[in-house]
Each structure stands twice: as C-alpha cells, then as structure tokens.
Amino acid sequence: MKYQAPRGTQDLLPEDAPRWRYVEQMFRQTCADFGYEEVRTPVFESTDLFVRAVGEHTDIVSKEMYSVSAHGSEADERRERLTLRPEGTAPALRAYLQHNLGAKSPLTRLFYVAPNFRHERPQSGRLRQHHQTGIEALGSEDPALDAEVITLGLTYLRRVGITGARLEVNSVGCPECRPVYRERLRAALESRIGTMCENCRRRYDTNPLRILDCKAEDWSVLEAVVPDLADCLCEPCAQHFAHVQAVLQVLDVPYERNPRLVRGLDYYVRTSFEIVHPQLGAQSTVLGGGRYDGLMEELGGPPTPGIGFGCGIERVLLACEALEVAFPLEAVRPVFVVTLGEAARLPGLRLLNDLRQAGIAAQADYLGRSMKAQMRAANRVGARTVLLLGENELAAGAIAVKDMETGAQESCPLSDVVGRMRGRKDEG
RNA sequence: GCGGGUGUAGCUCAGUGGUAGAGCGCCAGGUUGUGGCCCUGGAGGCCGGGGGUUCAAUUCCCCUCAUUCGCCCCA
Numbered sequence: 001m002k003y004q005a006p007r008g009t010q011d012l013l014p015e016d017a018p019r020w021r022y023v024e025q026m027f028r029q030t031c032a033d034f035g036y037e038e039v040r041t042p043v044f045e046s047t048d049l050f051v052r053a054v055g056e057h058t059d060i061v062s063k064e065m066y067s068v069s070a071h072g073s074e075a076d077e078r079r080e081r082l083t084l085r086p087e088g089t090a091p092a093l094r095a096y097l098q099h100n101l102g103a104k105s106p107l108t109r110l111f112y113v114a115p116n117f118r119h120e121r122p123q124s125g126r127l128r129q130h131h132q133t134g135i136e137a138l139g140s141e142d143p144a145l146d147a148e149v150i151t152l153g154l155t156y157l158r159r160v161g162i163t164g165a166r167l168e169v170n171s172v173g174c175p176e177c178r179p180v181y182r183e184r185l186r187a188a189l190e191s192r193i194g195t196m197c198e199n200c201r202r203r204y205d206t207n208p209l210r211i212l213d214c215k216a217e218d219w220s221v222l223e224a225v226v227p228d229l230a231d232c233l234c235e236p237c238a239q240h241f242a243h244v245q246a247v248l249q250v251l252d253v254p255y256e257r258n259p260r261l262v263r264g265l266d267y268y269v270r271t272s273f274e275i276v277h278p279q280l281g282a283q284s285t286v287l288g289g290g291r292y293d294g295l296m297e298e299l300g301g302p303p304t305p306g307i308g309f310g311c312g313i314e315r316v317l318l319a320c321e322a323l324e325v326a327f328p329l330e331a332v333r334p335v336f337v338v339t340l341g342e343a344a345r346l347p348g349l350r351l352l353n354d355l356r357q358a359g360i361a362a363q364a365d366y367l368g369r370s371m372k373a374q375m376r377a378a379n380r381v382g383a384r385t386v387l388l389l390g391e392n393e394l395a396a397g398a399i400a401v402k403d404m405e406t407g408a409q410e411s412c413p414l415s416d417v418v419g420r421m422r423g424r425k426d427e428g
Numbered sequence: 429g430c431g432g433g434u435g436u437a438g439c440u441c442a443g444u445g446g447u448a449g450a451g452c453g454c455c456a457g458g459u460u461g462u463g464g465c466c467c468u469g470g471a472g473g474c475c476g477g478g479g480g481u482u483c484a485a486u487u488c489c490c491c492u493c494a495u496u497c498g499c500c501c502c503a
Contacts, residue, residue, distance in 0.1 A: 059501050123497060132503055264502060312503030340461055371461055379463040390461055
C-alpha cells in the first residue's frame with residue numbers, strides 16, 4: 001500500500017463518525033447547561049506561545065512539538081515559527097487576551113473541541129493527533145469555580161454513559177509554597193537516591209515533584225518517607241484546597257485525594273485533578289486539569305486566575321467500548337426510488353430530486369442494476385419506503401409505494417407522492 | 429529513544445518445507461417487476477518488502493518497513 005495515514009493518526013470512517021458526533025454533542029450540551037461558550041482557535045499558533053505557557057523544560061515543549069515553517073518566500077522565513085497545537089489552554093487564553101474578553105465580563109467561561117498534536121510514541125489511548133474537549137473558566141479564584149469545572153467534567157462523562165470512573169484531586173501549591181515542599185521532598189529522598197529508578201534519579205535534580213508520579217518506585221515503602229504536599233501548603237493555598245473539598249462534599253461529588261497527583265505542565269497551581277478509568281490500560285486518565293492562576297500574566301495579560309480541564313475524546317470512546325456503552329444513534333430512514341426499464345429512468349431521477357428538494361431523505365441506485373439488486377440496496381440503507389416506477393406505473397401516471405416493514409404495497413398518483421412522503425415524515 | 433507481540437482475501441482469523449482456506453462482507457442466480465431469512469454459485473490474495481538456507485520458502489534464519497502493546501510523558 002503506497003499511502004497510509006501517518007503514524008499515530010487515524011481515519012474516522014462513516015461507521016465511526018456517529019459515535020464521535022454523539023460524544024461531542026453530549027459535551028456541547030453539558031457545556032451549554034453550565035453556561036460555557038465555544039471558542040475555536042487556529043490549529044497552529046506561534047511556537048513561543050506554547051514554550052511560554054507550557055514550560056520550556058516540559059516533555060511537550062522539549063521533544064513533542066510539531067513545529068512547522070512556511071518555506072518559500074523570504075517574507076515567510078522572516079515570520080515567527082509556528083507549532084501545531086499540543087494542548088488547548090494556551091490558545092484559549094491567547095484568544096481571550098487578544099480579543100480582550102475580560103473587559104466584556106469579569107468571568108468568562110469557554111469550551112472547545114479540537115485536535116491536538118504531540119510527537120510521541122503511539123500506544124493505546126495515545127495518538128500523535130488526538131482530540132480533546134475542554135473548558136476554561138477565567139477570572140475567578142473562587143474554590144466553588146474549581147468544583148464547578150470538576151462537576152462539569154463528571155456530568156459530561158456520566159451523560160455519555162461512563163461508569164466506574166474515579167475522581168482524584170490534589171493541590172500542588174503555588175510559587176510561594178511549592179519550592180518549600182520541593183526542598184523538603186529532596187531532603188526526605190536524599191538517602192534513597194541509590195534505590196530509585198534511573199528516571200527518578202534524574203528527576204531528583206530537575207523536577208523532584210514528578211518522582212511522586214513515578215510508577216516504578218515502591219510506594220509501599222516511600223509513602224512513609226515522603227512528606228505530604230498538603231502539609232506544606234501556604235495558608236491561602238491550604239484554605240483554597242479545603243474550600244474546594246468542602247464544596248465537592250456539599251455537591252455530593254465522590255472524590256479521592258491523591259497526594260501524589262502532580263501534573264506535567266508547568267502552569268498548574270493549587271487545584272489539580274484527574275478522572276481516571278480502570279479499564280483504559282496504561283493511559284488511564286480520561287480527563288485532567290487544574291488551576292493556572294499565573295498563566296495569564298505569563299502570557300502578557302493582566303492578572304487573571306483560571307481553571308480548566310482537557311478530556312481526550314479517544315479515551316472517552318475507549319472507555320465506552322470497554323463498558324459496552326450503547327449509543328442512541330440517529331437513524332436516517334430514506335425513501336428509496338427504484339426504477340425499472342429505460343423509460344422510467346429520467347422520471348425516477350426527477351422524482352428523486354423532487355423528494356430531496358422537499359427535504360425528504362431519498363436515495364436511488366446508480367449502478368443500472370436489476371430490480372432485485374435495487375431492492376437489496378434499499379434494504380441495506382434502511383429505507384422505510386420504496387417508490388417503484390416501471391412501465392405499468394408510467395402508463396397509469398402513478399407510482400407503487402411499498403412499506404418495507406410490512407411489505408404492503410399500494411398505488412399513488414405520481415403528482416401526489418412527494419406530498420404524501422412529506423406527510424409520513426411529519427408523522428414521525 | 430528503548431523493549432515485547434503481530435503482519436495471509438474488504439474485515440476477523442486458521443494453515444502447511446511442495447506456490448493457500450474458513451466465517452462475515454461483496455456480486456449474481458434461485459422469482460416476466462419486489463428487500464430481509466434460507467439455498468447455490470462467483471469475484472477477490474506476487475501469504476508486508478528484501479536477502480539467505482534449500483531441489484523447493486507463505487512456512488526456517490537474518491534485515492527492513494508497517495502496525496500494536498508497554499516504558500517515558502500525557503488527554
């Protein structure tokens with residue numbers, strides 16, 4: 001085969017698309033119910049935007065970005081470097097700042113549905129082009145807003161039909177208290193460096209917080225040694241986290257505090273959360289997010305707190321598959337025009353077009369096949385009604401109307417048939 | 429970047445050192461102008477690519493490519 005979809009990408013065929021539409025529709029509906037409005041941003045942005053927002057030393061920026069450069073004219077080469085969007089928050093905030101949405105309203109609620117690109121090794125639940133639904137709530141640091149964002153995510157997943165998901169929350173502190181914790185963690189682990197995996201030894205120097213997230217370490221032993229981040233939070237962060245949990249409890253949202261939940265993007269502060277599903281394999285996070293109160297300033301805007309999440313559509317669908325979720329898929333039941341003989345061909349096309357112009361789903365066979373084959377085709381596309389046009393019907397100025405469920409057939413004047421089909425459509 | 433699995437018909441997969449099969453799908457017939465179910469027939473495959481061993485390789489060996497699962501990281 002000469003051409004195939006690039007590694008880590010996939011085609012969505014007609015048989016797949018309805019499930020995607022359904023899941024996206026559930027997300028849009030949930031967002032609408034919570035007062036979130038859609039934003040659509042370009043699929044690529046200035047490379048610098050992502051470097052700034054996500055962090056120069058994160059995996060995403062250091063080795064996973066698809067950067068593109070227009071080649072050709074000198075003018076193009078002078079332009080800034082561009083990168084295919086690796087995550088959704090930075091573009092949303094960029095648009096918020098560029099269009100000064102904060103001036104229109106002190107609290108802005110946005111949602112998006114968009115493809116993301118990361119140059120990683122593909123595996124189950126991880127693609128080079130994947131799709132995320134996500135939201136961003138900008139302009140308030142009210143802990144209740146954290147709870148709202150989390151609740152929206154849970155509501156969406158529940159509506160899609162996902163059961164058995166687990167909500168984990170944590171607080172990763174702020175630029176005030178996190179360095180304090182970082183040093184306490186280093187001190188606690190110092191004597192254990194020798195027993196840690198190669199990656200963690202490196203992390204000990206570069207980013208010790210990520211050691212908490214390592215699956216290779218023996219946590220049954222380390223648990224007792226490692227200080228709890230919650231014990232090191234500064235007073236405002238501790239209060240914030242306590243309030244978030246209090247609101248979750250009032251809302252009857254079941255959650256687990258995961259003291260080792262730290263996320264990989266630099267901009268996260270305070271509330272950090274994930275929704276994981278046990279049946280997803282290695283990539284079990286279906287939804288992840290957190291607060292990013294300093295990010296807007298980092299991008300050159302006014303101080304504007306914010307919180308949001310991203311949720312992988314592919315992972316949602318994997319979970320649905322594992323759970324054997326039954327989707328209520330829309331079924332188009334077209335009218336099918338069957339013609340018999342040359343003389344009926346053009347009048348049949350005319351009828352087909354009249355039906356379509358009247359807003360009635362209508363199909364016909366274009367392969368010049370036998371009546372039996374046309375009937376088979378009608379059955380295959382789920383036709384509810386077949387309109388049969390042959391010599392007898394032409395002579396009588398009529399058409400045979402066959403109900404494919406009952407098999408009953410009757411004659412109808414050709415001039416009445418569109419109106420009659422429209423009547424059936426309105427019935428339901 | 430590193431490990432393991434798998435590459436045979438459109439799809440899901442059997443199979444053998446002597447150049448290939450099933451189920452489903454597709455097409456057609458069983459009805460001079462009638463679908464589904466059933467029966468019958470048919471089309472469709474350089475057995476991923478290259479090299480080696482052999483009288484002979486889809487089968488054994490090596491390489492390569494693709495794919496998949498995992499590590500890292502993330503949705």
